[in-house]
Amino acid sequence: MLEQNVHDSGTLAVVDMGINTHQEPVVYMHKDCHICRAEGFNASTRLLLETAERQLIATLNVIENNNLSPGEIGLSNIARDSLKVVTGDPVSVSHAPIIDSLGAVRKKIHGHTLSDEEMLAIMKDVSEHRYRDIEISSFLSVCAGGRLNIDEIIGLTHAMVSCGKRLSWPGNEPIYDKHCIGGVPGNRTTPIVVAIASAAGLTIPKTSSRAITSPAGTADTLETLFNVDFQIDEMQHIVSEVGACLVWGGAVNLSPADDLMVRIERALDLDGEGQLIASVLSKKIAAGSSHVIIDIPVGDTAKVRTSTEADYLAGLFNRVGMACGIDVRCVVTDGSCPVGKGIGPVQEAHDVVAVLKGTTDAPSDLRDRALTLSANLIDLADACGLAQAATKAKEILDSGFAWDQFQRIADAQGGLKELPSAEFESVQQAHEGGVLLAIDNRRLARLAKLAGAPFCKSAGLRLHVSVGSAVNLKDPLFTLFSESSGERDYALDYYSQNMDMFAIE
Amino acid sequence: MLEQNVHDSGTLAVVDMGINTHQEPVVYMHKDCHICRAEGFNASTRLLLETAERQLIATLNVIENNNLSPGEIGLSNIARDSLKVVTGDPVSVSHAPIIDSLGAVRKKIHGHTLSDEEMLAIMKDVSEHRYRDIEISSFLSVCAGGRLNIDEIIGLTHAMVSCGKRLSWPGNEPIYDKHCIGGVPGNRTTPIVVAIASAAGLTIPKTSSRAITSPAGTADTLETLFNVDFQIDEMQHIVSEVGACLVWGGAVNLSPADDLMVRIERALDLDGEGQLIASVLSKKIAAGSSHVIIDIPVGDTAKVRTSTEADYLAGLFNRVGMACGIDVRCVVTDGSCPVGKGIGPVQEAHDVVAVLKGTTDAPSDLRDRALTLSANLIDLADACGLAQAATKAKEILDSGFAWDQFQRIADAQGGLKELPSAEFESVQQAHEGGVLLAIDNRRLARLAKLAGAPFCKSAGLRLHVSVGSAVNLKDPLFTLFSESSGERDYALDYYSQNMDMFAIE
Structure with a gap:
């Protein structure tokens, strides 16, 4: 006792x-x-x-x-x-004291509309770690499935912005940004778009994320080329020097509430459009952006599956952007298959550099997507019409101006590093001949992760074939890269049991 | 590496x-x-x-x-x-493999109706620990707020029954049971109702729960009087001997899915009526009951706040009961203030025994409620009309038959034990005179818990005043019981800062 x-x-x-x-x-x-x-x-x-x-x-x-x-x-x-x-x-x-804002969550559970004040109270408590995971899950679940009206999405966006830091760029406005809502592996357009758009004179202070479930995030990829870990004042210095930056967003803490919620959304595989829009736009507003291009890939295995869905989402993005005082343009793109040849940080960096340098091995699909998005950004800035903007973007890329600008950004961030090679390489050959009908993106990503990506920077793989092309027996399908024989063996063991991730017929 | x-x-x-x-x-x-x-x-x-x-x-x-x-x-x-x-x-x-039934949860998130098969798949996965807490939270949140229709509630009830053990009582049918949906401290009618009803010839194999957030559950209270921890075969033996039992339900595992969900519902303070009905009725069906009385207390601090709500809930209980083949009668009772004098396992046991023995200190409110519920059970069995059933229940109690029957049950469960006394007793006096207008149930329960209840069986408190009666300065308000001076001091320290839990004016 x-x-x-x-x-x-x-x-x-x-x-x-x-x-x-x-x-x-x-x-x-x-x-x-x-x-x-x-x-x-x-x-x-x-x-x-x-x-x-x-x-x-x-x-x-x-x-x-x-x-x-x-x-x-x-x-x-x-x-x-x-x-x-x-x-x-x-x-x-x-x-623990009673968390008052949970009353608002219960209100939402009962089907009522939440006011701006209620959204703010919820986001404040979430961002200050007062909600447990089951409470965040409850809130997200009753907001998903189209249960947030446009005013609630706007309220949620404002609330998310209010809970984090907010950047400003005096003297450099307007501020441009681009975002892809995701779902397509290898879609590493960001570094190319930032180089082209800033070479065209646009200010574009880009923050990117690291991989959570994929074999590489933009920050993981860029880190193999130069330093991406900067505080806000350093970031502002870089942008004032070269008109752009390509840094990791983690140190900036733009939307702490969103960071906490995204983790639960991902675990639940929730696709609440209201949450998605508030998440994306709150980070753009907090980053001080005034003009944003949103890439919405559409495809069977992408986040958005039909163009009707994409159009509806684009409409919401526009309305919420307008209510929050930023200019949003959505670009619906093809999301049916992976982009580029490399998977994993170093391999994707090779693709980015190849496109910027205009080398013969540059993946044309990655190049085309980056040009489309750049043209939209330039048109958003100059209102010159898309055709003229596309010509301008292509000229900047083909002339080497974009590569020059990319190197200037790299220099401002500490200088370009040489991309490391992997210790172990293993070429895998086609086990049969025919036409490559499809590649299972999910299993391909898992293969790259088993090889060590993204933690081992040079680990991953490089495709030697593209969907739709003919493949002969014993043609090289892909090269696997790893930094240890154990991880190589582990990945190849997985591949030997999953060779049908390449559908050849 | x-x-x-x-x-x-x-x-x-x-x-x-x-x-x-x-x-x-x-x-x-x-x-x-x-x-x-x-x-x-x-x-x-x-x-x-x-x-x-x-x-x-x-x-x-x-x-x-x-x-x-x-x-x-x-x-x-x-x-x-x-x-x-x-x-x-x-x-x-x-x-972990992908849990297919989470697809049905997402369907519900999107506002669709779930089929019996989908409900079953979800409950199976929940009961086998395949859902993490955030997934259970998501499911419960989108089912609360009146989002389950009657067919879904029936489907959920059947699904819960399918996931656990199911008892049968061949030769002893029909099987009677009672349940209180809770919210009123001290409402320990179960032992009295079981004694009266089984003395009247009804078979009533009662399983009860332990406290989770309250200072005592029925199983905690009964455990101070006799052994309540039995396996199913022992329970069946007891019932065949004396027509009733009063055991802890934990060992019986009647609705494992519900046990896992109740914990999340409580943490979220969710009040989904569909979930409540499925939870209660699934356990009754699994226990083999054919006739059930549901006590629905109504009051400002009870679970149900208005009689309109109570009637609606009663209607749902009846319809779901009918669809599941059991006869359900709801009894709406006064839930405005606590019942009895004792709070804590031993103190509540004293009240139960006092009512059964008919001693002068027996709390009349506890006695009246137990008689009302017993009369309803007897009428459900005999269809003799409530007035005649009430007379019969009163005769059984007043004649000592109920106390005899209670002792028979106790003997079948290993024999009646002497109730222990607490090491420390401390009488607290009124700090002012006037009329006792109200007692804050929540803080009173907390005081009993700080004193050590329910883990220290004899800890708790005993009220010496009732709501509505006059109190003089220095009249004894309550006695605090504890098993250690530390817990006593801790509780009294809390009381000294919360003396207004007794509203005297």
Whole structure:
């Protein structure tokens, strides 16, 4: 039985557990901890942790062995980082307060419309880690399926912007940006579009993300060519020098609420259009953009499957953009098959550089898409008509101006690096002859990841065939790149069981 | 870099982490684990764990210190128990397969109606721990707010029944049961109703739950009087002997899907009526009941707030009951204030025994409610009319037959125990005189929990005043019971800051 004086003992000593629980803060207390017992805490109770400077709400897991003593509180990485504490620091613990904005979530569950104020309250609490994952999931689920009206999408967009940092570019306006809603592997147009558009005189401070589930994100790819990790003031310096930047967006914290929600949306495979639009546009607004091109690929395995859907989405993007004071143009593109030849950071970087340099091995599909998007950006800026803008974009690329501009950006970001080679290469040959009808994007991406991408930069693969072309028996299909024989073997083992990811007939 | 042969190394050695993560299975792997790296696992990835006999899907947390070696896999308690493994056992690990029934959840997100087959697929996967908490949350959220139609509620009820055990009572039919949808503290009518109804000749095999957020559940209360922990065959033996039982339902596993969902509903404070009806009726059907009385208390702080709501809910209960082949009668009762005098397992047991024995200190409100519910059960059985049934119930109670029958049940369950006394008692006096207008049920329950209930059986409190009666300065308001001075002090400290939980004017 508990006999010590517990009046002033709502305080426990921190133990850094070294456990990565992703974004959900989890804390660990021993089952015999006096606070657990006295307060009636048990596994999954929500707790308020406080230090002199900071507060955090976290979920409790109860430790039933001796890895923790009753006077200690173990913290997961995100809890430790949010509270900025180390092992031994005191933390006071009590029941988490009631989160008022959850009342608005329940209102939405019951089918009511949320006001701007309610959206803001929800986003504020989400961005400050006051929601647990099941609460974020509940909110996202009842907003998906077309359950947000246009005013709610606008309110959500404004609310997301309000919860993060907001960049400004005095003297460099207007600010241009491009975004692809995703779903097509290898679609690495961003570096090319930024080079062409900024060579044409547009200011385009581009932030990109790293891969989460794919073999490479734009930031992973660019990192193999130059440094992409900059703070806001450094980013502003680069843009003032060369009119553009190509940096990783993670350090900038533009929409913390969105970052927390995207993770749950992805896990649930939710495709709420309202959430998508608010997510994309809030980041553009926070980045200080005034003119944005949105690439909407349409295809059976892309995010958007029909052109009707794409048009509807484009209409919403335009209306929300207008309400938020930014000029949005959507470009519907072909999303039926992968783009380029390389998969994995270094391999995709090779494709980007080939297109910019205009070498003979440059993938024409990647080049064409980048030109289309660049032309739209130029037209958005100059209102010169798409035909003239397309001619201008092509001239900038073919003349080498885009490659020059790309090198200027690279220099401003610390200089171009040489792309590394992979330790192990393995060419795989066609197991039969015929026409290559399709490539299973999902399994191809998995193959590249098993080979080590994106963590091993040079790992991945390079296709030697394209969908629709003839293939002879023993023609090289692709080269697999890896940095260890183990990962190579593991990937090839997977391939040997999944050779039908190349449909040859 | 990874150089070992990884072809046959999808196997890791179990480490029992002793971490209680409640119902969500969590596993822990070192960040340098070769499988993590090769498969691209990261924090929150869903994994399939396999032993020779069992499978489990669990969520990954990544360990970044040396508490785990790269060849090990740590298991939370629920993961360990589900796989039935101990430290050192081999477990093979791979990406979790896609859960097909999540397609039906997305269908519901998009506003479509779910078929019986889809409901069954969802409940099967939930009951087999294939859903993570955010997925259960998503499903519950889009089913709440009146979004399940009557056919879906019926489908959900059948699906829940299909996923658990189902009891039968050959030779003892019809089978009677009672249930209270909750929300009123101290409403411990069950033991009294079971004694009266079974003394009247009805077969009533009652299973009850333990407290989750309250200071006592019926099983916690009864456990202070006799053993309540029985397997199904023992339960059947008891019922064949004395026509009734009063056991803990936890060992019986009647609706595993519901058990997993209730936890999320409670955390989200969801009040989906469809879910409530399916939850209650599925357990009754699984328990083999043919006739059920549902107690629906109505009050400002109860689950149901208006009689209109109560009538609507009663209508749904009747229709779903009819479709599922059981006879359901709803009894709408007063839920405006707490029932009885005791709060906490032993204190509530005292009230139950006092009513059964007919002692002078028996709380009349508890007695009246138990008689009303018993009369309804008897009328449901005999169709004798409520007035005659009420007379019969009162006779059984007043004559001592009910107390005799209660003792027979106790004997069949191992014999009546003496109720323990608390080590520490502290009488709290009124801090002012006047009329007691209200008691804050929520804070009163919290006070009892701080004193140690329900884990310390004798902890809790006993009210010496009732709402509506006059109170003089220094009149005893309540006695606090605890098993340690620490818990007593902690509770009294809370009370000293919350004396206005008794509204005296």
